Amino acid sequence: MIPELxxxxxxxALCLSALLGGLPIAGAxxxxxxxxxxxxxxxxxxxxxxxxxISALAYAFITDDFSVSFVAQHSNTLLPMRYKxxxxxxxxxxxFLLWTFMLxxxxxxxxxxxxxxxxxxxxxxxxxxxxxxxxxxxFMLATSNPFDRIVPLPPADGxxxxxxxxxxxxxxxxxxxxMGYVGFSVVFAFAIxxxxxxxxxxxxxxxxxxxxxxxxxxxxxxxxxxxxxxxxELGWGGWWAWDPxxxxxxxTWLLGTALIHSLAVTEKRGMFKSxxxxxxxxxxxxxxxxxxxxxxxxxxxxxxxASDPSRGFFILGILxxxxxxxxxxxxxxxxxxxxxxxxxYNSREFFLLVNNVILVVSAASIFLGTLFPMVYQxxxxxxISIGPPYFNTIFVPLMMLLFLFVGVGPLSRWKRTxxxxxAAQLSKVLFASLVIGLILPLIVLTKFSxxxxxxxxxxxxxxxxxxxxxxxxxSNKRSTFAxxxxxxxxxxxxxxAHIGIAVMLVGAALTSFFSEERSVLLAPGExxxxxxxxxxxxxxxxxxxxxxxxxxxxxxVVNAGELLTVLYPQRRLYVASGTPSTEMAIDAGFFRxxxxxxxxxxxxxxxxxxxxxxxxxRWIWLxxxxxxxxxxxxxxxKRYRRLRVRAARxxxxxxxxxxxxxxxxx
Amino acid sequence: MKAHRRKRLGVIxxxxxxxxxxxxxxxxxxxxxxxxxxxxxxxxxxxxxAGQRIRIGGMVREGSVQSAAxxxxxxxxxxDYANDVPIYHEGILPDLFREGQGIxxxxxxxxxxxxxASRVLxxxxxxxxxxxxxxxxDAAGTAPEGAVTRPGT
Numbered sequence: 001m002i003p004e005l006x007x008x009x010x011x012x013a014l015c016l017s018a019l020l021g022g023l024p025i026a027g028a029x030x031x032x033x034x035x036x037x038x039x040x041x042x043x044x045x046x047x048x049x050x051x052x053x054i055s056a057l058a059y060a061f062i063t064d065d066f067s068v069s070f071v072a073q074h075s076n077t078l079l080p081m082r083y084k085x086x087x088x089x090x091x092x093x094x095x096f097l098l099w100t101f102m103l104x105x106x107x108x109x110x111x112x113x114x115x116x117x118x119x120x121x122x123x124x125x126x127x128x129x130x131x132x133x134x135x136x137x138x139f140m141l142a143t144s145n146p147f148d149r150i151v152p153l154p155p156a157d158g159x160x161x162x163x164x165x166x167x168x169x170x171x172x173x174x175x176x177x178x179m180g181y182v183g184f185s186v187v188f189a190f191a192i193x194x195x196x197x198x199x200x201x202x203x204x205x206x207x208x209x210x211x212x213x214x215x216x217x218x219x220x221x222x223x224x225x226x227x228x229x230x231x232x233e234l235g236w237g238g239w240w241a242w243d244p245x246x247x248x249x250x251x252t253w254l255l256g257t258a259l260i261h262s263l264a265v266t267e268k269r270g271m272f273k274s275x276x277x278x279x280x281x282x283x284x285x286x287x288x289x290x291x292x293x294x295x296x297x298x299x300x301x302x303x304x305x306a307s308d309p310s311r312g313f314f315i316l317g318i319l320x321x322x323x324x325x326x327x328x329x330x331x332x333x334x335x336x337x338x339x340x341x342x343x344x345y346n347s348r349e350f351f352l353l354v355n356n357v358i359l360v361v362s363a364a365s366i367f368l369g370t371l372f373p374m375v376y377q378x379x380x381x382x383x384i385s386i387g388p389p390y391f392n393t394i395f396v397p398l399m400m401l402l403f404l405f406v407g408v409g410p411l412s413r414w415k416r417t418x419x420x421x422x423a424a425q426l427s428k429v430l431f432a433s434l435v436i437g438l439i440l441p442l443i444v445l446t447k448f449s450x451x452x453x454x455x456x457x458x459x460x461x462x463x464x465x466x467x468x469x470x471x472x473x474x475s476n477k478r479s480t481f482a483x484x485x486x487x488x489x490x491x492x493x494x495x496x497a498h499i500g501i502a503v504m505l506v507g508a509a510l511t512s513f514f515s516e517e518r519s520v521l522l523a524p525g526e527x528x529x530x531x532x533x534x535x536x537x538x539x540x541x542x543x544x545x546x547x548x549x550x551x552x553x554x555x556x557v558v559n560a561g562e563l564l565t566v567l568y569p570q571r572r573l574y575v576a577s578g579t580p581s582t583e584m585a586i587d588a589g590f591f592r593x594x595x596x597x598x599x600x601x602x603x604x605x606x607x608x609x610x611x612x613x614x615x616x617x618r619w620i621w622l623x624x625x626x627x628x629x630x631x632x633x634x635x636x637x638k639r640y641r642r643l644r645v646r647a648a649r650x651x652x653x654x655x656x657x658x659x660x661x662x663x664x665x666x
Numbered sequence: 667m668k669a670h671r672r673k674r675l676g677v678i679x680x681x682x683x684x685x686x687x688x689x690x691x692x693x694x695x696x697x698x699x700x701x702x703x704x705x706x707x708x709x710x711x712x713x714x715x716a717g718q719r720i721r722i723g724g725m726v727r728e729g730s731v732q733s734a735a736x737x738x739x740x741x742x743x744x745x746d747y748a749n750d751v752p753i754y755h756e757g758i759l760p761d762l763f764r765e766g767q768g769i770x771x772x773x774x775x776x777x778x779x780x781x782x783a784s785r786v787l788x789x790x791x792x793x794x795x796x797x798x799x800x801x802x803x804d805a806a807g808t809a810p811e812g813a814v815t816r817p818g819t
Contacts, residue, residue: 345676350677353677353681357680357681357684357685358684361684361685361688364688365688365691365695368692368696369692372696376700382702382703383702383703383721384700384701384702384703385700385701385703385721386700386701387699387701387772389695389698390695390696390698390699393691393695393698393699394688394691394692394695397691398688519738519756519757519758520738521736521737521738579761579762580761580762581761582761597758599738599758599759600733600758600759602733602735602736603735608738608758609758610757610758
């Protein structure tokens, strides 16, 4: 009964979203206040019914209703309760419902936090999102209804949740990633609403900026969580593999990063308008592409859902209509946007343009590498794969170039910065970073290392340039404290995010260059030395969990004669599905991780295993956290609320309403 | 030419130059990093030169896995049930590596015709068969009934 209610809620949500996609936009076009005022209630309705649907699915999981096919495939009576609940997003159908529900959540927040924007603009934004969510719900009902029953004979027990998913990473990563992904739909809807209304002024950029920042921050966390999860769950000691399914979030993130910088130029200087709109469309397309790649089963990947062709075509349809439609609208309306080029090559605008070019080029090359095997196969019928070396060859040099400009950007000024001023500002920064980069590795490693030197020079370049900028800003205030207090939230957001970049750079580079790993076969009592740590296998024993059985080894780690820690890597066999799974043992530290994965037992208590010492690996995720906090801080800046009110007052005077009527097609 | 026109042209040239360098680099990197995919039958027919980096997809032949007792070395046979390729790998095999299971190996053939795998991939979802393995079995006409496949294959 409950699953049928879930299905019914989905159908109601579909009907409401059809109204939402039609009435408010038409109302804004024909200036019908009643239709415009329908936007918020309809949004709330869509949210409520999708909420009911996802609750019904969760209820089916919790009550072990294996007559529901999706539950039967992804749960089991032995599954611990927290995984029963989160198994809701353990497969294609349920995770798509979660995705759709999250979009409804974003829509609801747009409805709530948009009181200061003109009503017709909000109606257009919610209308565009309504069309989108209509497509999603239709897709769900047509090809992947999570409430489909198994008739007439439901299985006695479920097939169990994939063992790799029974983990805290699975509870956190998909919802966060989806939340960030879907957030870019909101920025997209703002852009489309602006195109529809024809008012491409700075107010539009100001309204979108907080949303773009928050979506970007959440996406950052989502990607970092995925990387962290892959690191400790998949057991190959890596944190990024350029897997075809990892790439679309990365593409979206890079485009999103370009977008939040370009929005700054549009808001502050009224420039790059059409470019910003295009970036909003592209970032959203990146998020759709991610869904398409994961759910169509077109590419080989650890993430791929087993799939059927009708889904792929349907998603391709959604992809084509939304991207094609928005690009067409863009092509029709972009010429109306008047841009100006009132800046010099040494202005902040120019440096932000460089930032955008580099980010977009990186995104494009990742896109090319991800889709190339598919295109190649379509043309030549040969299967190929593009490995990590391709992505590293392109991405690493581009990022190094970008990091140079991350140092320069914040110190430059709008319109024009004299070269002499820049040189004076940066010479000390350059000197300090050269000193750090050359001396520090020599002291720590006692030998010269090009990789460590370049990394540290770039990271200190970013950090010192920001330090210089803060000291400039603070020095002309009465006291240091007054200066620090006078800086805005959005400035601190920028500072934190850029420091996050430096921290992540240090983590990523040092881990890649200085990690040590060794695969060994150890008998009980035997030891092996790696990176100054002595690992000894003490023994192993049988273990039994709620839904698995397995072995657990015990290793002691001795460093400089002292017992540092004891590690317990496991090898599990999940009973219901018969899937084996390795559980890493990790001793996490600020400067290094020790990491053991268990291979096979070779008789007489001997085990094959891989040991890793990974310096600075935590800094990668620490950097991501700093960036996310930075993005959130920037979104919370007081000035947005103040400016929003002011913008609303201005538009109330009717100057902009006039512009929009002028642009209505005759 | 007016000053702002000149500036706009300058910016456009700058972007175009950046893009073409990037495209050039990208194409170069692409051409260096394509791993071609072969089926066991193609390898058995001598289509692959020793030392060339490739991927092979197939099933682990039942009863073929021999792992050394004192090291991590393992030998097994990848098959499309028409032809076999002997594989040698030194390292820990993925969780889902089992006899009769679809796998993808990366590496190159040595002069003795043994494939030295630098990486062995097995999928997380047992019901999911990677497109490469499916293609290999399809090509040899030995695909099992009801194997999950992707559109367009």
